[in-house]
Amino acid sequence: MVRVITQDTFDEAVKENMEEFDMNPEEAVQEAVEQFEAQGVDLSNIMKEVILDNSPTASRNKLTASLDNMGKLIQNPSGNEKAIIKELQELKDECDKSIAHRVLAGSFGTYSVLVDVLELFQSVDEVSTKALSAISALMSGNPDLLDKRGIEIMIKYLDHERNVDIQNKVLEWVKVCCIKHEQNRQEIFNMKIPTRLKMLLDKDTTPVTVRHVCGVMRALVLDDDIRVHCGKFHEHARELAAEILCTLTDLLRKFKDDRETVSDVILTLTALIVRNEFCEKVDKAGGIIFIMDVFVNYPASEKLNTLCLKLVKGLAGNDDVKARMVKQGIAPLIVSALHRHETSAALVGAGCTAITALSLRSPTNSKSLYDAGAPEVILQGMKIHVKDSSVQKQGSWAIRNIVSHNKMLCQGFLKLGAEDILRTALKLHRAECDYDARAALRDLGCDTEQL
Numbered sequence: 201m202v203r204v205i206t207q208d209t210f211d212e213a214v215k216e217n218m219e220e221f222d223m224n225p226e227e228a229v230q231e232a233v234e235q236f237e238a239q240g241v242d243l244s245n246i247m248k249e250v251i252l253d254n255s256p257t258a259s260r261n262k263l264t265a266s267l268d269n270m271g272k273l274i275q276n277p278s279g280n281e282k283a284i285i286k287e288l289q290e291l292k293d294e295c296d297k298s299i300a301h302r303v304l305a306g307s308f309g310t311y312s313v314l315v316d317v318l319e320l321f322q323s324v325d326e327v328s329t330k331a332l333s334a335i336s337a338l339m340s341g342n343p344d345l346l347d348k349r350g351i352e353i354m355i356k357y358l359d360h361e362r363n364v365d366i367q368n369k370v371l372e373w374v375k376v377c378c379i380k381h382e383q384n385r386q387e388i389f390n391m392k393i394p395t396r397l398k399m400l401l402d403k404d405t406t407p408v409t410v411r412h413v414c415g416v417m418r419a420l421v422l423d424d425d426i427r428v429h430c431g432k433f434h435e436h437a438r439e440l441a442a443e444i445l446c447t448l449t450d451l452l453r454k455f456k457d458d459r460e461t462v463s464d465v466i467l468t469l470t471a472l473i474v475r476n477e478f479c480e481k482v483d484k485a486g487g488i489i490f491i492m493d494v495f496v497n498y499p500a501s502e503k504l505n506t507l508c509l510k511l512v513k514g515l516a517g518n519d520d521v522k523a524r525m526v527k528q529g530i531a532p533l534i535v536s537a538l539h540r541h542e543t544s545a546a547l548v549g550a551g552c553t554a555i556t557a558l559s560l561r562s563p564t565n566s567k568s569l570y571d572a573g574a575p576e577v578i579l580q581g582m583k584i585h586v587k588d589s590s591v592q593k594q595g596s597w598a599i600r601n602i603v604s605h606n607k608m609l610c611q612g613f614l615k616l617g618a619e620d621i622l623r624t625a626l627k628l629h630r631a632e633c634d635y636d637a638r639a640a641l642r643d644l645g646c647d648t649e650q651l
Contacts, residue, residue, distance in 0.1 A: 203241045210246045247300040266290045288330040295337035302342045311345040318353050332369035336376050343381040371412035378419035382428040394443040401447050407461040414468040441472040449485035466507045470514050479518035495533040505537045509550035516557035526565045531572040538577035545588045548581035552594035559601040566602045575613050582621050589632035592625035596636040600643045610644045619646050
């Protein structure tokens with residue numbers, strides 16, 4: 201279990217080092233850091249540079265002064281907008297410095313003050329914008345501050361705000377609150393967020409808003425809160441997909457010339473297709489044709505090609521969709537992408553995983569991939585990335601799935617040196633891919649008894 205301490209505890213330790221052991225500030229801080237880390241204390245939330253200035257209260261004074269000023273200003277808000285904006289910027293600047301500054305700001309009640317400002321100034325765009333930027337900065341990596349009142353403010357802004365830039369700021373705040381916090385995700389989700397996100401996408405929306413909505417959806421289906429044994433990411437993905445999947449697929453066509461937006465939508469689709477019927481939905485909405493178009497229209501984009509390969513792997517979870525993808529001609533496009541970007545370990549890994557999924561229990565697909573040149577690109581990728589255990593593992597599975605139901609295909613792999621490549625993988629990465637490389641060798645008909 202990771203241990204944490206408060207800023208006061210750390211400051212006291214530094215002060216003690218300076219007073220009792222006659223250390224200068226730099227030595228005192230270094231000694232305190234080493235002491236606490238030796239005890240297994242996580243110091244990521246601690247401001248260490250404060251003491252280095254020999255003024256432990258510098259940031260505290262700045263924060264408390266700004267919060268005091270803000271408290272006075274919002275008691276009589278009319279005519280004080282410019283002064284409030286100045287204080288909001290001060291708070292944001294402090295929070296942007298580090299997670300330690302954000303934790304300290306939160307301990308002084310900054311969150312409540314910012315929520316007050318958002319309630320009072322919803323009709324004043326410039327103030328709302330600054331307050332939303334400040335609260336997102338405060339809660340980045342520090343989402344525990346969110347409460348019911350904050351969620352209600354989020355929903356109020358999403359329901360009634362007509363300024364697109366402000367809506368995007370709200371979406372950024374929602375996303376920040378969902379990262380590494382399962383309880384926040386569930387409470388936000390329970391406020392009918394899928395319906396609200398769909399309404400935003402159904403409008404004549406901008407590419408920037410699409411990307412922000414996609415960011416929120418991906419944050420809602422994360423499983424990254426180590427404090428929770430079992431989250432609801434699958435349920436969230438299922439409900440979001442049922443509500444929004446077809447809309448997202450349509451947006452691929454609408455923004456097909458906007459590379460950044462296309463990337464975000466593909467990434468989001470991949471996160472949501474957690475059930476067989478969702479793969480069918482994407483297919484029926486034209487998703488496969490669009491993926492094939494991306495391979496053709498953006499051949500030089502390593503990022504887009506990698507994302508498409510990951511989506512192909514996800515869609516191949518449905519056997520009918522898997523068969524249609526190969527029948528429509530996706531195999532040579534995958535092989536071409538692997539050939540073009542053979543120096544990218546990420547893309548080669550994604551490509552091998554897509555081939556593995558497409559060829560699983562499908563002799564017809566395996567033959568199509570083989571005929572398209574899959575053996576060459578798989579083995580070439582494994583040779584280039586010989587030190588990457590992940591590529592060796594994924595390449596082993598791709599080989600195994602292609603040949604497992606058609607032993608006539610083994611000879612093609614063996615002629616290209618598959619046995620030596622797999623034995624090298626075993627030698628270099630036995631701990632990570634012993635079973636995988638050994639299974640591929642066995643399915644190729646190679647001797648595995650001496651391994």
